[in-house]
Amino acid sequence: MRKKPETRSNLFMAEKGVDVIGDIHGCYDEFLELLQRLGYEPARDGTFRHPRGRKLLSLGDITSRGPQSLVLLQFFIRHLEAGLAEMVDSNHGWKIARWLDGRPVTLAHGDEKVEEEFRMYEREYGAKKATELKEQSRRLLFSSPSHMRIIWKDKLEVVAVHAGIRDDYIGKDSPAVQSFCRYGDVAGTADDGRPIRRDWASERKTEHPLIVWGHDPRPEPERRHGTLNIDQGCVFGGKLTAYRFPEDELVSVPAKENYSGLEDTPLTRFHNRL
Template identity: 40%
Template sequence: MTLTIPQLSLVVLIGVSGSGKSTFVRRHFLPTEVLSSDACRALVSDDENDQSATRDAFEVLHFIAAKRLAAGRLTVIDATNVQPEARKPLVELARRWHCLPVAIVLDLPAPLCQARNRERADRAFGPHVIRSQADQLQRALRSLKREGFRHIYRLDSLEAVESAVIERQPLWNDRRGETGPFDLIGDVHGCFEELCALLTQLGYVVEGGEDQPTARHPAGRQAVFLGDLVDRGPKIPAVLRLVMAMTAAGEALCVPGNHEAKLMKWLDGRPVRIGHGLAESIAQLEREPEPWRAAVRAWIDGLVSHYVLDGGDLVVAHAGLAEEYQGRGSGKVRAFALYGETTGETDAFGLPVRWDWAAAYRGRAHVVYGHTPILEPQWVNRTLCIDTGCVFGGRLTALRWPEKELVSVAARQVYYAPV
């Protein structure tokens, strides 16, 4: 059995005493990746079986786990973890550091575990302890998903334990191995003519017209779209066709914008407020066949919140991304990537007041984003916004990476009046 776990995750072993958890983690993980409750008891009391030191031991364990997760290190918890109150702080740790909690359950027969404990002189507890832990484990199996564990693996026999293989999987946003060169493109908002002109200026061969547009770069450069392809502009289906074709052919990457998130709600038939240009998307998409609209919905749903590229030196997200969220996966990470972070206030125009995260940014990676239209892109602490308001009569802008060269084309007209 192959157990696929995210490269950055908190792996929680769950099993009664004697189920072989420590042997399992020694076989599959580095010693530095494993935090053992027994070892932590020994650290604080010089005796790994001193149950009176359990509270202090878990304080140490949680502290070290937090430090590892903050540093982006996979962390494995070796303890019984059969009680919900033992698992709850671990799930909270994973959420705090925006990584996924994984449960590996060793559900072996209680008599086998009892026999193993009888062979260990340091385990002087009766069979009632194992029976109690086994009952708690069975209840845990019914609640792990509800508790927040994203991956759950149950090994219910010696054969399953012996044959288990751990496969570490990079997060979908981890594209550090891709070094470009890239052409990062700001918010398009249905400006198809300007997009074709910008791609042509960047050296791409654009063909096929509005019904079947394609684009490729003869030198192998890759476009990266920073979201908000839809709403407000005049040729939204054509923009979607082009970007979908480029991503399918490996000619481009794309992250979602807040406008794609809102459009997907409409495509799903969910209640949504028709504003900020969504009416234009609806009017244009309603003229398209239903199967194509379903393909658009599936494509948007598959977009990843952000990408870490070029050895970790480049991060792309629609609204930017603070350092603590880069290369991680959680609802909070996705929300920041889509919307940025607001103060909860609104300005004189009724627009949300946004926290200036870029002013406080001190990360190593360069972060390139869009979302908030500006007149002129300027680097701020290794961050750069390249939304220059094409749909509002401004320009459509791209950043060539790693050259850090800005390229832009002027809007042909004002398509949507800005507030």
């Protein structure tokens, strides 16, 4: 177990605008299509840049379940270093970070696909490059803040978080805050092994700041009580969504397929609940 890198700042200055991206889960082709829709252009240094200086902010879960986790890790490593993007902590990100750190974790629910990608990467590029990418990825994921406070004209306007956050947790950091932000308000485990989640968004008493979150896929972006869910289950055959601020606009691209290999998905279960 190596030294955990220092957590990056949870302040995001959005003076030129920000595009908050929902759960990507290895869907790199859809991610590139979404970047094009948002106006980002490839630069000579291998980055994607917006002509008006906008930046990207990922809600985490960039890996696992889908087909191209490593290229997304490389994308965010490169774009964070260039000051063009940021990312918050997430449940899959936290699991992969601990695995990369050599901790005893069980890779399941699509995380095992990341391990297989690293094996393929090592076969193609060699052990040295694979070790280097693993360390870069470990640092990226371990240093991600639990949530991001988006500042606009010197005021807190938006909070970006993976699975949810209580208002009294905003701006704070502790194991309880980190767990809530990664997993949501978990009340236990159901008979099928899935977590039982409380509906934290319905209990919110204020509309400001807007809380933009993912983790719990819905067929369409959902606004409730000053919250906005932008996980539309791309990896399950849904859509990949971005929230544009300060425009307060939503942009989505459809998934090319259901990459998860599952018939019973969060999207099908959502429809069955209705």
